[in-house]
Amino acid sequence: MSFFKKLFSKASSKEQEAKKQEVHLSLDDAFVHHFIDKGGKFLYCVSEKEVTGNLKQILEENEWDTISCHDDDIKKYLKKQKISIELDFDKEVPFFTTCEHLISDNGDILFSSNQLSTHKIAALTDNFIVFAKTSQLVRNTGQGLTGIKSNCKESIPTNISAVKNYTLKKEDDNFLNYGNSNSKNLYLLLLEDL
Numbered sequence: 001m002s003f004f005k006k007l008f009s010k011a012s013s014k015e016q017e018a019k020k021q022e023v024h025l026s027l028d029d030a031f032v033h034h035f036i037d038k039g040g041k042f043l044y045c046v047s048e049k050e051v052t053g054n055l056k057q058i059l060e061e062n063e064w065d066t067i068s069c070h071d072d073d074i075k076k077y078l079k080k081q082k083i084s085i086e087l088d089f090d091k092e093v094p095f096f097t098t099c100e101h102l103i104s105d106n107g108d109i110l111f112s113s114n115q116l117s118t119h120k121i122a123a124l125t126d127n128f129i130v131f132a133k134t135s136q137l138v139r140n141t142g143q144g145l146t147g148i149k150s151n152c153k154e155s156i157p158t159n160i161s162a163v164k165n166y167t168l169k170k171e172d173d174n175f176l177n178y179g180n181s182n183s184k185n186l187y188l189l190l191l192e193d194l
Helices: 002-020 027-037 048-062 075-079 141-151
Strands: 041-045 066-069 084-086 095-097 101-103 108-111 127-133 161-163 185-191
Touching (some): 108 141
Parallel strands (some): 041 185
8 A cells, every 4th residue: 555655646746846847938829828818819820811711700700790990001801801991989899900019928919009099998999809910929018118119210109008808897906907997808810920
């Protein structure tokens, strides 16, 4: 009996050691892990054709026939769909947009006035579809802000904010977000460009 006890006690101590070891994930793996853990819906795409196909499935699944979009570069994905484009921000219409950066350490998506104009995230629709590329992944918010500064040297955007929760009406205990719920039903179309 003591032989088996020793055998199993060694195995359990090895398991405990393995659980204590720190796991280092790549930027994309860490982002996806945190993003999905917060309730985000993630669709990985290897081609623009796949982006269009996934977008079509999202629109059909939710029975959306109108969408709000202000970015001329991504309107090309909507033109291939039979969907009307709303040019004004409308709380009832889903919002299709790009973003500034994807924050790997916590799964947040960083936006600025380039996407939101002067609107606060909380004042916009609950339904977002975000188009991003793998080259937009950064380790943390500091690197995201540095990236915005270096990408927009002539005119640094304002209204920099992030969507932090992807489950609607989820309460956030962070006192910095008091009164500003940035929870959204969010789909992310991530295109591999590296």
